[in-house]
Amino acid sequence: MALNRRTFLGVAGAASVTLASPMVLAGGHSKPRVVVVGGGAGGATAARYIAKDSKGEIDVTLIEPSRMYYTCFFSNLYLGGFKEIDDIGHSYGSLAAGGVNVVHDWAIGVDRDAKTVSLAGGGSVPYDKLILSPGIDFVDGAVQGWDVSAQNAMPHAYKAGSQSELLKAQLMAMPAGGTFAMIAPPNPYRCPPGPYERVSMVAHYLKNNNPTAKIIVADPKPKFSKMALFQEGWADHYDGMIDWVGEEFGGANVSVDPNAMTVTIDGEETKVDVCNVIPAMKAGRIAELAGVTEGNWAPVNAADMSTKADGDIYVLGDASQQGDMPKSGFSANSQAKVCANAVRGALTGSKVFPAKFSNTCWSLITTDNGVKVGATYEATAEKIAKVDGFISKTGETDDVRKATYEESEGWYSGITADMFG
Amino acid sequence: MKKLSFLLLLISSSLISTTVMSSELGDPERGKQVYKKCASCHMVGVKAKKRVGPPLNNIINAKAGGVANFKYSKALKKAASDGLHWDLDALDAFIENPKGFLPKTKMSFRGLKDQADRIDLIAYLATFSGGELAAKVDEGFTVSKDILALEGDIEYGEYLSSECTTCHQSSGDNDGIPGIVGWETEAFVTAMHAYREKQRENPVMQLVAGRLSNEEIAALAVYFKDLTEDN
Numbered sequence: 280m281a282l283n284r285r286t287f288l289g290v291a292g293a294a295s296v297t298l299a300s301p302m303v304l305a306g307g308h309s310k311p312r313v314v315v316v317g318g319g320a321g322g323a324t325a326a327r328y329i330a331k332d333s334k335g336e337i338d339v340t341l342i343e344p345s346r347m348y349y350t351c352f353f354s355n356l357y358l359g360g361f362k363e364i365d366d367i368g369h370s371y372g373s374l375a376a377g378g379v380n381v382v383h384d385w386a387i388g389v390d391r392d393a394k395t396v397s398l399a400g401g402g403s404v405p406y407d408k409l410i411l412s413p414g415i416d417f418v419d420g421a422v423q424g425w426d427v428s429a430q431n432a433m434p435h436a437y438k439a440g441s442q443s444e445l446l447k448a449q450l451m452a453m454p455a456g457g458t459f460a461m462i463a464p465p466n467p468y469r470c471p472p473g474p475y476e477r478v479s480m481v482a483h484y485l486k487n488n489n490p491t492a493k494i495i496v497a498d499p500k501p502k503f504s505k506m507a508l509f510q511e512g513w514a515d516h517y518d519g520m521i522d523w524v525g526e527e528f529g530g531a532n533v534s535v536d537p538n539a540m541t542v543t544i545d546g547e548e549t550k551v552d553v554c555n556v557i558p559a560m561k562a563g564r565i566a567e568l569a570g571v572t573e574g575n576w577a578p579v580n581a582a583d584m585s586t587k588a589d590g591d592i593y594v595l596g597d598a599s600q601q602g603d604m605p606k607s608g609f610s611a612n613s614q615a616k617v618c619a620n621a622v623r624g625a626l627t628g629s630k631v632f633p634a635k636f637s638n639t640c641w642s643l644i645t646t647d648n649g650v651k652v653g654a655t656y657e658a659t660a661e662k663i664a665k666v667d668g669f670i671s672k673t674g675e676t677d678d679v680r681k682a683t684y685e686e687s688e689g690w691y692s693g694i695t696a697d698m699f700g
Numbered sequence: 701m702k703k704l705s706f707l708l709l710l711i712s713s714s715l716i717s718t719t720v721m722s723s724e725l726g727d728p729e730r731g732k733q734v735y736k737k738c739a740s741c742h743m744v745g746v747k748a749k750k751r752v753g754p755p756l757n758n759i760i761n762a763k764a765g766g767v768a769n770f771k772y773s774k775a776l777k778k779a780a781s782d783g784l785h786w787d788l789d790a791l792d793a794f795i796e797n798p799k800g801f802l803p804k805t806k807m808s809f810r811g812l813k814d815q816a817d818r819i820d821l822i823a824y825l826a827t828f829s830g831g832e833l834a835a836k837v838d839e840g841f842t843v844s845k846d847i848l849a850l851e852g853d854i855e856y857g858e859y860l861s862s863e864c865t866t867c868h869q870s871s872g873d874n875d876g877i878p879g880i881v882g883w884e885t886e887a888f889v890t891a892m893h894a895y896r897e898k899q900r901e902n903p904v905m906q907l908v909a910g911r912l913s914n915e916e917i918a919a920l921a922v923y924f925k926d927l928t929e930d931n
Contacts, residue, residue, distance in 0.1 A: 609866060637866075637907070639867075647769060651904070655908065668907070669904075669906070684768065684769075685768040685876040689768075689876025690867045690877060693868055693875075696869045
């Protein structure tokens with residue numbers, strides 16, 4: 280074991296209590312350590328559950344650079360004017376109060392032999408089990424003409440917070456009759472219905488504030504999540520405003536020019552006022568740095584979310600390649616609880632129960648008009664496999680849609696309480 | 701206030717969270733008569749919707765201002781953001797003198813000065829909170845005595861509960877998804893079986909309950925029954 284400052288102090292500390300309580304040294308080592316990188320729906324949940332359920336038997340450190348976490352889920356509702364930005368912001372104070380050691384720093388490397396995570400601010404944190412839940416990063420060169428340096432001219436707004444506020448400001452500043460463009464991402468990506476809920480929310484805003492404005496969506500895919508439901512909603516509520524250009528009509532053949540504010544779809548150049556570029560995605564970079572990715576994502580074992588590459592490193596949520604679950608906050612939260620149970624069992628011998636996963640994604644189309652899709656999943660030897668599912672139907676009554684929306688509000692309170700305590 | 705405090709003490713000791721033993725609260729039948737004064741603005745029950753006022757299902761111990769999209773007064777929103785919950789004392793004080801309790805509330809009701817009226821009214825509202833509401837929804841749907849008699853494994857229930865708490869808050873709060881803490885076992889088990897047999901509507905719940913065994917439902921029932929914020 281490398282005798283860095285932290286472990287040295289740990290050993291010294293343990294020795295000093297020997298006289299008072301010899302039991303502390305019974306196992307010959309100090310408390311097991313779990314390090315969680317990334318404080319979103321996967322990481323915050325995993326950190327909270329391990330700290331809560333181990334009742335002090337495990338040291339839990341959460342490494343997350345942001346002081347405030349803005350949920351991607353419901354950030355579209357902020358664009359649509361249904362939420363304020365503060366409504367979707369959460370601090371890490373309650374996690375800290377719940378016993379999680381919250382470190383606001385960037386994890387920039389993992390030494391799998393020494394079992395340490397190095398931090399941008401200097402120093403490193405040792406772990407027995409490492410849980411990576413870094414979300415997504417963007418694939419370089421995915422949209423011709425765009426890279427992250429262009430994110431102020433053409434925001435992605437696919438990590439919520441300042442980018443969401445920027446896109447909202449640009450939406451509000453659009454000239455009368457202007458054009459809002461979206462470059463939608465190829466599969467797989469975070470939140471499958473997300474881009475289309477966003478189109479709905481932008482349309483809702485424009486209908487009330489700039490009714491002659493237009494929305495163009497260039498999409499590399501032939502179809503998308505809840506497509507029939509969204510298209511029905513767009514026809515019913517935003518007739519003539521939204522032009523969706525799918526794969527069949529050249530939606531994959533796209534380039535942008537952030538200086539000229541033009542979008543070229545299948546050879547046809549259009550001047551636009553706002554351009555929301557949502558590029559192709561890959562696992563958050565720390566997963567790649569840890570050497571647990573294959574291609575863009577980190578393959579994991581379905582039973583406990585441990586990586587195929589390293590049994591002491593787990594990957595949750597968007598960054599994982601697990602099988603049938605969509606990349607969503609709900610999925611990450613669900614996976615985190617399975618992982619927390621398994622990690623705690625491995626470190627303290629607590630009972631490990633069989634993995635069970637579920638997901639539901641709600642989307643808002645217009646005021647009081649919500650739709651949802653959901654499924655249950657189980658762990659098989661190969662992957663997380665879908666068991667059963669459902670989706671809202673087209674032509675549902677207003678009452679049903681309203682109840683679905685109200686349910687999504689309840690879910691938001693539920694999952695954020697489950698993540699942060 | 702003597703009688704009221706005594707009664708409130710009695711029930712609050714038996715219901716840490718949302719369980720309401722209406723029999724200890726007052727007379728819900730009489731409360732139903734008192735409720736007529738509220739009914740022109742508030743609906744309650746399985747089919748309750750927003751009217752001038754919000755529906756009052758699950759109001760006991762609910763976070764104030766929790767009905768989605770209801771246009772609450774600024775005063776109420778402020779109180780809600782300061783943490784107001786409709787526990788029994790708060791409900792009683794509000795109903796006694798709405799404008800006294802919450803100046804600038806939009807609820808134009810002069811208040812129920814009679815203590816017994818308030819106790820009975822709250823008892824009536826309690827029958828639409830937590831497990832009692834479930835019992836009404838499931839009228840006509842029953843599960844066998846053997847199933848109800850199953851002893852749940854609370855440790856397994858705790859693990860399984862993590863699937864529930866993505867949506868249902870472990871505090872018992874209801875912001876659009878009902879609280880499930882503190883329900884009587886029979887109501888909880890009956891409701892879950894009703895979902896599993898697709899006798900209750902919600903597709904998310906049908907899916908989740910659809911793959912729970914009788915033992916797993918029993919485990920969840922025993923876990924959530926005694927869950928309080930302290931443990």
